[in-house]
Amino acid sequence: MLLAMATPRRALRVLHTADVHLDGDSAGRPEVHAAQRRVFQRIVDQALAEQADLLLIAGDLFDHNRVPDDTVAFVLAELNRLRQPIVILPGNHDALRTNAIYDRHDFTAAASHVRVIRELNGEVVDFPQLDALVWGRAMEEHEPTFQPLAHIPARDAGRWCLALGHGFFYPDRQRPERSSPIFADEIRDTGWDYVALGHQHVQTDVSQGTVTACYAGAPAIEWVGASPEGAVLRIDFSVEAGIRVESRRLR
Helix, strand or coil, X not given: CCCCCCCCCCCEEEEEECCCCECCCCCCCHHHHHHHHHHHHHHHHXXXXXXXXXXXXXXXXXXXXXXXXXXXXXXXXXXXXCCCCEEEECCCCCCCCCCCHHHHCCHHHHCCCEEECCCCCCEEEEEHHHCXXXXXXXXXXXXXXXXXXXXXXXXXXXXXXXXXXXXXXXXXXXXXXXXXXXXXXXXHHHCCCEEEEECXXXXXXXCECCEEEEECCCCCCXXXXXXXXXXXXXXXXXXXXXXXXXXXXXX
């Protein structure tokens, strides 16, 4: 009697970004908003150049929920340059409050390959063609009682398991002084392959145990003249080689 062998997971390449903060200038300067848009265009360019299978945006794509319709139209036009799946997690700046941007605009209707995490207790997005699952928990209020990694399900050993979270990292268990805490032991106990984080604007590796976890950082934190320079993370998943994370400078 022949037994069917389990099909090994295919190799996977992911681009991880966060904290783009489109329209994030209190003075409303057009040149700053234009520079932010150029950064986002470069992120899309990078996803194309890297031939990424999946783009993860771990919160604060927009700086606030009052962004005008033309900014949303710009984002959708850029995302429609891609054909690979895209998952967007609302952050503390574009949280799912009343009249949230993701309530006013249906991103999936405008771009069928885009998914916005909307469930307040978390949801799984299944990508069978990638042998991958993506989980995230949408934020309604940025407060100390909100735990971005709460309610995460057990890992599926037959898929690449990727989680999204937006909040402040604590290496030790303590009463949180900041909102949306993410504790080191929470990351470790997920058992998932990769936790894509946003909120802290510097690229930081916060991996715990067997779980790889990183903050992508803000994609533009240095300004050279009128040209923002920044980076995103590229993550390569392979059964043979494991998980490799590289910082990739925006082209």
